[in-house]
Amino acid sequence: MSTDTPLGIAVIGTGRMGADHIRRLHTVTNGARVAAVADLDPDRAAHAAHGIDGCTAHTDPAAAMAAPGVDAVLVASPGPAHEAALTAAFARGLPVLCEKPLTPDAASALRVVEAEARLGRRLVQVGFMRRYDTGYLRLKELLDSGAHGRTLMLHHRHRNPATPPGFTDAMLINDSVVHEIDVTRWLLGEEITAVHVLRPTPSGAAPAGLGDPQLVLFETTGGQICDTELFQNCGFGYQVACEAVGERGTARTGDDHGLLVNADGRWGGTITPGYVERFADAYDRQVQRWVDATRRGTVEGPSCWDGYAAAAACEAGVRAQTTGARAAVELAGRPGLYR
Numbered sequence: 001m002s003t004d005t006p007l008g009i010a011v012i013g014t015g016r017m018g019a020d021h022i023r024r025l026h027t028v029t030n031g032a033r034v035a036a037v038a039d040l041d042p043d044r045a046a047h048a049a050h051g052i053d054g055c056t057a058h059t060d061p062a063a064a065m066a067a068p069g070v071d072a073v074l075v076a077s078p079g080p081a082h083e084a085a086l087t088a089a090f091a092r093g094l095p096v097l098c099e100k101p102l103t104p105d106a107a108s109a110l111r112v113v114e115a116e117a118r119l120g121r122r123l124v125q126v127g128f129m130r131r132y133d134t135g136y137l138r139l140k141e142l143l144d145s146g147a148h149g150r151t152l153m154l155h156h157r158h159r160n161p162a163t164p165p166g167f168t169d170a171m172l173i174n175d176s177v178v179h180e181i182d183v184t185r186w187l188l189g190e191e192i193t194a195v196h197v198l199r200p201t202p203s204g205a206a207p208a209g210l211g212d213p214q215l216v217l218f219e220t221t222g223g224q225i226c227d228t229e230l231f232q233n234c235g236f237g238y239q240v241a242c243e244a245v246g247e248r249g250t251a252r253t254g255d256d257h258g259l260l261v262n263a264d265g266r267w268g269g270t271i272t273p274g275y276v277e278r279f280a281d282a283y284d285r286q287v288q289r290w291v292d293a294t295r296r297g298t299v300e301g302p303s304c305w306d307g308y309a310a311a312a313a314c315e316a317g318v319r320a321q322t323t324g325a326r327a328a329v330e331l332a333g334r335p336g337l338y339r
């Protein structure tokens with residue numbers, strides 16, 4: 001496409017993330033315009049399109065993708081709706097930025113991998129935005145440099161102030177730990193081979209029936225052990241951090257977001273209230289890189305294979321949650337498109 005023409009994007013799902021991406025595409029991202037939006041809720045779709053020149057509102061995702069001026073799709077509907085949206089985008093040959101998770105289970109994620117492999121070219125970038133966060137990028141660079149020798153362990157921390165209504169034990173893995181699964185595979189360049197889940201007595205702040213917090217352990221093909229403290233009702237703010245332990249050094253990201261102030265007999269900084277604030281730069285960079293690559297006619301970033309491998313590890317995680325035993329990750333063969 002001409003470098004002067006902005007990329008026309010259809011945004012599918014205009015809830016919390018969809019609305020934030022629409023704002024970003026409209027006011028932050030260079031070279032993009034929101035050409036159409038779709039939401040099952042017509043009022044929400046109309047509200048999202050309001051004030052954006054030429055943007056049409058739809059309740060059917062396929063109709064939004066067929067709207068005039070649409071060159072690409074950003075999927076921000078809930079995970080169970082992603083496969084249908086991706087199938088509609090594939091039918092039109094449209095490039096997609098798909099919010100995580102690719103799909104909520106391994107079987108549907110594998111169907112997406114196979115459908116894209118049949119097309120013979122990549123169309124999808126999965127929205128694993130931590131890969132675009134400055135701190136994680138610096139950590140990756142350090143680990144890849146080999147300065148600390150081989151990486152032996154990763155310690156992840158993932159705390160949210162509160163879970164939305166209806167959040168389940170399985171969602172703790174599929175919606176939340178999926179980020180640590182992706183970041184582990186990406187930082188180490190290894191697959192996850194097995195998952196363990198340990199469950200302390202739940203916090204008094206956890207909604208009834210939710211086993212929060214949990215300690216999730218991954219084993220990798222490279223023999224590393226990685227742990228995640230997942231605490232989704234910590235009450236005090238949003239904290240995501242990762243410490244890598246190498247043979248000759250350690251490095252940690254995620255502790256020092258913002259300013260550390262010492263004054264009036266107190267020390268400390270602020271904690272971001274949620275992921276929108278903590279990962280604002282990462283979302284901006286992720287979307288800009290996707291728009292730039294799409295305008296060049298290329299696809300970069302996390303692939304459908306990454307989305308499938310994460311879904312397979314999540315499935316093992318949910319099995320480990322329910323049985324209390326180590327659960328092995330079963331991966332299908334990797335199609336040539338992703339090698």
Ligand SMILES: NC(=O)c1ccc[n+]([C@@H]2O[C@H](COP(=O)([O-])OP(=O)(O)OC[C@H]3O[C@@H](n4cnc5c(N)ncnc54)[C@H](O)[C@@H]3O)[C@@H](O)[C@H]2O)c1
Nearest residue numbers: 013014015016017018039040076077078079081099100101
């Ligand atoms: N990367 C991140 O940090 C991050 C953060 C939050 C959410 N997410 C992901 O973003 C996606 C959306 O999450 P959210 O928090 O914005 O959810 P949300 O519930 O706030 O919004 C989802 C919207 O999609 C609409 N919708 C439902 N089914 C649809 C369909 N079939 N077609 C079109 N619209 C449909 C709903 O009416 C709603 O407006 C999920 O995949 C979620 O996992 C990612």
Ligand SMILES: O[C@H]1[C@H](O)[C@@H](O)[C@H](O)[C@@H](O)[C@H]1O
Nearest residue numbers: 158160175176177179232275
């Ligand atoms: O959907 C959200 C989102 O992916 C956030 O980045 C994560 O921190 C939350 O745990 C999850 O529920």
